[in-house]
């Protein structure tokens with residue numbers, strides 16, 4: 001047994017200290033980044049925000065809505081290969097990752113897509129990125145897709161980030177137990193505070209010319225600024241994007257002035273009982289659900305939410321004098337706090 005006595009931080013444990021700035025308008029803050037990756041020959045430029053490959057979030061409708069923002073969507077792995085091929089064929093510069101797990105059904109689906117069209121970005125996603133089998137799967141995916149941008153995870157520590165970069169990942173997905181509909185920490189006692197995970201994994205990845213995506217745990221737009229400040233190259237969101245028209249969740253209606261009006265939407269974790277019943281015919285008897293099902297308020301078009309997120313980010317950048325996203329970590333000093341905000345109207 002070993003105890004790590006160094007404090008580990010979540011987004012809610014810190015604020016970003018303002019710094020003198022030459023920016024005079026939020027308009028001047030540039031939220032696009034350009035990356036060259038360690039393995040893939042492809043470069044990428046855009047707003048490094050990724051919608052999670054949860055089946056309610058990583059939809060083709062989300063991809064269409066994200067396109068004008070230059071943001072990305074990790075498509076969920078339950079799309080029909082023909083629909084994926086159609087989307088990829090119809091777009092010269094597709095903003096989507098095709099997602100696989102480690103199971104053969106996923107790889108067969110990927111093969112069916114690849115038989116029809118090039119797949120430039122791949123996401124290999126498992127709950128537990130610490131197994132040897134997963135590292136082998138990442139290596140195999142790289143071998144079979146030498147030119148693709150490959151994202152792999154999830155992990156939360158430096159040594160496993162290095163292992164995945166070396167195995168073939170361009171982008172390592174960081175976050176275990178941080179998600180809004182995740183119950184892994186309750187069920188298993190395993191996890192790592194998200195900001196520290198990002199800081200430590202980004203440092204490890206960047207040393208090897210790898211990149212990281214902070215996955216899970218963002219509650220408010222300011223958390224994205226903190227994730228980028230901690231060294232995240234990309235930020236992945238689930239819960240903050242839930243409840244919109246572009247999502248796949250079931251809508252709930254209420255009668256308002258005699259009109260059937262959408263009021264909320266169902267959102268659930270990908271290893272919740274809801275997801276397992278839907279895709280695997282129930283929860284296998286040797287495992288337990290590690291996600292929950294919630295109803296979130298209906299929020300209309302996702303574009304307004306993305307604008308709020310990007311507006312918040314631009315504002316953060318003017319407060320610290322970062323003209324572009326790449327400068328955020330250099331201009332970031334985190335201060336430890338024990339309160340984030342005034343709560344007078346919460347009671």
Ligand SMILES: NC(=O)C1=CN([C@@H]2O[C@H](COP(=O)(O)OP(=O)(O)OC[C@H]3O[C@@H](n4cnc5c(N)ncnc54)[C@H](OP(=O)(O)O)[C@@H]3O)[C@@H](O)[C@H]2O)C=CC1
Pocket residue numbers: 101102125126127128131154175176177178179182184216269270271287290
């Ligand atoms: N980031 C996070 O904290 C988490 C994310 N998720 C998300 O939920 C989705 C589905 O996950 P899940 O249903 O668990 O399946 P996965 O697709 O992640 O499982 C992949 C393989 O890993 C094996 N495995 C070994 N140990 C574990 C473990 N502790 N947890 C999960 N699998 C393990 C599984 O075998 P076997 O089933 O036989 O054990 C399976 O063969 C994924 O999209 C994942 O991203 C889920 C939980 C945590």
Ligand SMILES: Nc1nc2c(ncn2[C@@H]2O[C@H](COP(=O)(O)O)[C@@H](O)[C@H]2O)c(=O)[nH]1
Pocket residue numbers: 052053054154175177178179180181182183184215216217218236237238239240268269270271272290291292
């Ligand atoms: N432990 C679990 N984690 C899950 C599950 N479904 C998804 N996820 C992870 O959460 C993030 C999104 O986090 P959010 O805070 O932005 O909502 C997602 O990308 C997955 O990594 C689950 O059932 N259990």
Ligand SMILES: [K+]
Pocket residue numbers: 154175176177178179182215216217
């Ligand atoms: K997570």
